[in-house]
Amino acid sequence: MKRLILALQLMTSLPLPSVKADDSDFAASIRWFPAAGIAVGGAAAMAMMLGMRAGPWVAALLALLAWVAMTGALHLDGLGDIADGAGAAHGDRARLSAVLADPHIGSFGVVAIMLQLLTKLVLLRLYAEQLAPWGLVPLALIARIGPLAWTLWLPSLHDGLASRFRQGIKRAHLIAWSALALASCVMLPALASAALLIPFWAWWLRSRIGGVSGDGHGAGIELVESALLAALVLAR
Structure with a gap:
């Protein structure tokens, strides 16, 4: 339970009690990242259901606001940093490290975050018309299996x-969460595209960035979420 609370504290903005934990507890909290996706997806789904009373655009906007609020824009920040690093470093690893360490956001990061928010808004608008809001829960869970794999x-x-x-983290944790994700694909087969999306992001990070960091995890979660939304919408 302690490690679950640590994962929720790191991955969401939920008001949770502080817990006594050591370095091993913090390291093991990654095992519960997908569980944090249940909270994020649940909040977005409830917001979408409320918004549907006023129409799909309102539903999409409320779902997006809930999504961002629940994560504290943590993953968007990672996306902006990765975009700045990839755009400004031009293959120079020293320059890349300097850009990623810079707390300020550049033009590449601003554009990436804006495009991500617009993409999610439009996809959520289409999703609201075609699919049940509850589907956002396994979507957000599956996207957070990514950090375990990466x-x-x-x-x-x-x-x-x-x-x-x-x-x-051990392979057994990745396998266990992947099995749960596979079960959700019975109802929403398009979510199985994560089996390609998660390895693709790993390949991109290795080839363009050289490895994974907290920013890489956050950016990957954001991009996998949008890609899964697109897969669900296009599969209808």
Whole structure:
């Protein structure tokens, strides 16, 4: 339970009690990242249901606001940082590290975040007309299986948040959550596209960035979520 609370504290903005934890507890909290997706997806689904009383655009907007509020825009920040790094570094690893360490956001990051929000809004608008809101719950869960896989598959870009998780994750945890994700694909087969999306992001990070960091995890979650939304909409 302690590690679940740590995962929720890190991945959501839920008001939770503080818990006493050591480094091993923090590292093991990554095992519960997909569970945080249940909270995020549940909040977005409830907001969408409320918004449907006023129409699909309102439903989409409320769902997006709930999505961003529940994550505290944490993953959007990672997306902006990765966009700045990839856009400004031009293959220079030293320059890349400097850009990722810079707390300020550049033009690449601003554009990436704006496009991501617009993409999600439009896809949620289409989703609201075609599918039941509850489908956002397994979608958000599956997107957060990504960090488990990327931690296992990729080298750490630097000593930081992402590198600390390496000691807390094993293949058995990835397999267990993947089995649950597979079960949800029975009702929503398009979610199975995550089996391609998650490895693709790992390949992109390795080839363009050189490894994974907290920013890489956040950006990947955002992009996998949008891609899964698109898959669900297009599969109808």
